[in-house]
Amino acid sequence: MLPSLVRMARTRSYSEAIRLLNTCQSNAATIEAIRKSGGRLNDWAVKEMVDYLRRIGYQPDDLNRLNVVHVTGTKGKGSTSAFTERILRSQIAGGKIGLYTSPHLCAVRERIRVNGEPLSEDEFAKFFFEVWERLEADPKTLTDHTPVFPIYFRLLTLLAFHAFLSLGVDATVLEVGIGGTYDSTNLVPKPIVAGISALGLDHTAVLGNTIESIAKNKGGIYKTGVPALSVKQEAGGEVLAECAAAVGAPFEVVPMIPSTPLGLRGEHQRINASLAVALSRTFLKAEGKTPADVDDVLPASFVKPLADTKWPGRCQTVPQGETTWMLDGAHTVESLQSCGQWAWEKNTGGAPNVLIFNCSGGRQAEQLLGTLLEAGAQTAGTTPAELGKTFDTAIFCTNVTYTDGHFKGDLTAAAIDPDDLAALATQRALRDAWLALNPGFDAERVHAVPSIQHAVNIVRPLGEKRVLVAGSLHLVGGVMEVAGLQDALTME
Template sequence: MSAEDATLTQLEALRSYLAHLARFGMRLGLERMEAILASLGHPERRYGVVHVAGTNGKGATAAMTASIARAAGLRTGLYVSPHLVRFNERIVMDGRPISDAALVEAYEAARRAVEAVGADEPPTQFEFATAMALWAFARAGVELAVLEVGLGGRLDATNVVRAPEVCVITALGLDHTQVLGPTLAAIAAEKAGILKPGADAVVASPPPEAAPVVAARARETAAPLWEVAPVRAPPALSGAGTYRWEGRVVGLSGGRLDVVTPQGVRLEGLTVGLAGSFQLPNAAVAVACVDRLRARGWRIDATAIETGLRQVRWPGRFHVVGTRPTVVVDGAHNPAAARALARGFVEVLGGPPRLLVIGLLAEKDVRGVLEALVTPGCTVVATRARSSRTEPMPPDRLAQLAMELGAGRAECVEPPGRALARALELAGPDDLVAVCGSLYLAGEILAETGGVT
């Protein structure tokens, strides 16, 4: 058997094993991960780590931070989830998804570790993927790894990292309430569970209900606390140094950002290579994060910040995949993200979409998302992703709710590729078509349109 054939065989074994683990669902907790990483020789201790939690914006913030580190010449790893098209996208090194051959190596190492541990219950799919990523980063000689939390923070598999350089909490909101709790305070407690003694804590200004919880956790861990706040907003976190930011929306090519550090250093006219005003606070948090890394001795200069923000790419978020009509794909899946996306349509493209292709998971706040995106008289094409990790909302119920909220027309079309084709049939050349509601839906559409390779 050739090396190429052997890799393909092992990739199929990996897919089969991950599908097997998915049957066991989600189980929060760190014991299984700690045992697996011990068996692997604790790869997570061989490089610096930035740990990123939050309800919205954590993936984009992680991608921006990694892009800046890469522009500074650091060997950089990025771990995110879920993937859009290929599993390789979850483990990124120096801006490129892990190769198939390296992915197979990581799978084999993690599988051996699981067998050596011999636990009574197998790891979850996310735990296994996290172990693969942490091992792959060490194998590749990564200097700095940026890890996005999968769910929550305190009991998330990524929280096995005991000595991160910087812990980041992006915008907080209500999501996954059935797991994390029904209030912002409860959710903040889970997210703030990533804060560690000695690691700088960089936090986007939290809502009033969440702020005392985050501040208390920072005091408990003696973590230096840094708030990232809009220039005209009063500080929300007691005892924190404050980074101030102000943004200007430019267009589909991105926006512009000014940041002032707590020491009064001004970083002006930073170009953010992602569209939408909702990306500007994420960029400000990333700038604050790398500024804390600089203070800790990491070699990241102002030029790297400028270059990394300008060159960042984050597929599936305000992602334009077609013109005449304009087609935008975005994974917005909770009300806060949907409201931010709706503002982005107005700011960047001059108005809301006339046609919506939408699919949502049943566990989400479906009404809240639709209320943000459905406008009077719009056309909704309801669908469902085939790759969803949990049960999708039936398209007929989505269509019915969209009509109740003021849509002029609603249809049910499956699968997602056909749903987009139907929307394009109904659209004129000057219309805006939006595909949104789920990263799983975004991924399937991007796979069909060639938006991600």
């Protein structure tokens, strides 16, 4: 734990709130332990969160006032949450719809939105210090090993609960961070509805984990008497049904909606939109706010909000002068498959010819890059080797924001292994993997660099290029920050 002096507030400003929040980040070793646990962390995870909640003045039953739609899954939980929020906003006239998601791209405030807009800096600081000072005033923790201030994601979850309760939201779309059963969002005794998007062996999976064990963890968000929804799963669906039956939750595999224009690109988004439609329908029925055709597979009044949905940094194209940025935070094998399909679709306006890529340390560089190229080649009707030749430049950078080695405050990442960072070990492994996958590629045009600003500086003189940024949402957010793409962050 950092010295107590560092934890004392100097002012009540937004920048000071971010400084204090960053003292709660876990280091690389702790993050790796969380990943290996599949999001379980420890047997005290939920009990500790309940006690933190008590210390800021609430009981779990208070969270029922938030009217929660709880969403988890391996793939598509963020997109499902975005679709759901947009539908509910269109249906609850004059209402306040809260949305809690992670991670953020450029500013921590993006994680906590009301009617699509992030909390302002003043609002974030106000609610942050109210939570921080309540924890400070009641420092007795549940156990000797429980820190006085919760780790980063737990603190933000407490902040979201406090902000949404203070603002009197009419509905809350609550995205799980990691896993389900042991996640810090899993405190609400009685959500209105809970849903699970597609399951898969994602980047948190380790040796011994199976789809069945992942499904059991995700199914931990199902609650007694609360409608328990899921998309049709390739595997693990029976486990989800068993999880629902074990707690007495009515279980439903949602139907696929017919093809309709969606604000989020990629064929896989129809699966996410289908879950969002079912979640919204169930919510509106429970709250007595139902349109006349609510029982249709796709109610007519849901069509426009689905088409209007925006989810920054996911399959997003942003033109900027001579450069067209193609942004997708895909960071798993499954999501990189979808990214490849999207980036080489004929209707994206053109294929990428520059790549900026990063992934967390210890991951399989060749597998991830190979997946992206194979999916793109299949979509474009060519081979991965031929597709690789269409690139002018490939850049592999860390998630450090600036060339001077500093992060923007909101983008500070204590989870980066300092030894890996100093040696550019991950970036060099990615460079080697790219050259192995693309024999004959000009090695002078493959870069391993220490910051996002280095990468953007390489792109700028290249002239008219289409730049695919992928492998990490933190990377996408950093590029948006450094390249000046903040206007693309809106969900409006």
